[in-house]
Amino acid sequence: MNTATAFADFRSYPLISALTAVQALADRVQVQWADGRSSPFHHQWLRDNCPCSHCVYSVTREQVLEIVDVAEDLAPASSRIDAQGCLSIDWQDGHLSRFDPGWLRAHAYDDESRAERRARRPQSQLWDSRLQLPVFEYQALMEDPQALLQWLLAVRDIGLTQVRGVPTEPGSLAQVAKRISFIRESNFGVLFNVQSKADADSNAYTAFNLPLHTDLPTRELQPGLQFLHCLVNDAEGGESIFVDGFAIADALRREDPEAFRALCEIPVEFRNKDRHSDYRCLAPVIALNAVGEVAEIRMANFLRGPFEASVDDMPRLYRAYRRFIAMTREPRFRLTRRLNPGELWCFDNRRTLHARNAFDPASGARHFQGCYIDRDELLSRILVLQR
Template sequence: MNGYTVYKTQVNPKSVSLNDRIIRVGWDNGEQSDYHFLWLRDNCHCDECVTSLSKEQVFEICDVPFDIKPLSVELSKDNMINIIWDYKSHKSSYHPAWLKQHCYSQEAREKRNLKYKIWDKKLIEKSLPLYEYQDVMNKDEILLSWLYDLRDYGISKIVNVKNKLNEVQKVAQRISFIRETNFGIVFDVISKKSANSAAYTNLKLPLHTDLPTRELQPGLQFLHCLVNDASGGESILVDGFKIAEYMREKHKDEYKALSTLPMSFYNKDKNSDYRFVSPMIISNDKDEIVEIRMANFLRGPIDIDGKDMESFYNAYRLFILLTRDEKFQFYHRLNQGDLIVFDNRRILHARNSFDLKEGERHLQGCYVDKDELLSKIRILEREII
């Protein structure tokens, strides 16, 4: 019903009652849910309100009176809730599992809220999500488990990946299409003579997120190690949410500065000139940290009120110093056949400088957006769970 998702019935309605523009459903597990008349009318699933062609809604709520109300509400033998409305005697019918799934009580909404697994060095060394290439490529239940880990830890490693050019793209396509950028669809992290990014040199790269100069930083970053015979070049990964939470707890003023004062990010090249302005720490309306945006080497001149300049720099310095603190750092060397994937809008990554005298170093990378990760999880859940 309602498109593609099958809602499994776990509880059944025992009673329905009307209560000041609300239908209250009592469930047989003792819980109850309230649904507003307008919400119910708006979510009518009938063939007149939802086109069978694309399963999209053609009904628009402004085409019924604001004070619309039921003429009758009935709980059927098969546990459907059936309503006849006072306007045009329109009939709506709701499946109990669909209703329960979309209950908007505070408790139900709280339960639906995702919780990240935030980590420091100690935790991630113990519990880094580790996957076999063949499993990720061939088994959907392993794929789903990998995607949950990516969503929750923001990091994972796949081992024994086929040592082939563009294999990274095939792994990423297990989720969806690639997010193209000015660096192409697949980018080669290799020391180049005419580098248009510090990534393409053998320099040390401090902890950063990729492309903070874009309005939407790429969601997932994939890095596949094809060869790493150079000395140095170790990867360092830090959970930006952990740093931000630490600041919120121990350095309130600095946290406030970085979560309100906008940072400038610039990336100028021969054929592109990207700029974006945003606080480094981004939180939602529930004050949950949802994104980190940071790359000192892509910092543009800070463009804020002069009176805030000193507190901005004070906080910015602290953030960088915290990223350098080993207790937050997951230190790791990528070897041939390793593929690391991480949430680029949460996990900061860095690379030590390397020396090419002893051998080559070649990684390939690509990006997939977070929309695609979450969509793929829902599709697999439809099929597996």
């Protein structure tokens, strides 16, 4: 069995192992699998996840049932493996629930099943100056879903990629970005032009060097992906520099755990102000996810407000902040490349810090275009392509 119609989902779940036995216990049903695994399912969990058309709207595959509308002590009148190999539950109130074994195994929460799922979760591949840069061809990404998927997996897992062969007409970047999803607009526009100009509203629109940073740390949610597309690059200088913020955080955690804790615990305010806007966000430099893994780096010294911490924490914060920036300057972490016309960077802006060497605008024209897409859109696109 491997069909999407048997459960409340758009994905298909392969039959890893067949159900062989069911045991009714006081508050749960214990099932046995053909490979010897045993999985308990509490009564409330089973009733809550019933995929029938009364509990889930078949068009949207979204749940209609709210568990509070079911008796807290509801128990099965009977449970069995039916002729199709599904777990069937006849509830005491007359409701029938039927669970596809592929779906049930994929969502089992015994220790062994949960450990399997944790092991299969995507893992960030940390990198340093020795990174073999993942490079992809524009035409393949525009025409081949498998090539597109491989690119997006590299963006997800490595956080830095290059695409070559992109047309150099202004606006061409949008067609590449929309292969993932819609573009996130900011106060800099949908597509923004990175050029030196006299009335700059960001240091990015000057000719001097930009230190390593993430874009828009002043927002509650920093953009997930950033694209930079080279249209013209005749100026001397202006090389792109990247570091893997996750790799630096990992090294900091091992080499200086007290500094790592300070950057996770003490919030810093970032500010972005011009004549028409004033954005501010108070958040730590390093954010962890629900299981303690580094999930986000927030850093742009040129967009930082004065530190506001307790008297005891201020020296601790400065020591950690200085250490983090010093590590971004270490050659072991830095990857430096010059972007040529028809090439673009696509990188995880909440992970990969980027910088630019100063350039001489008198030596030639330099015109990049950029845009943002949220990380959620990348992850959604990957899942849809995979299914």
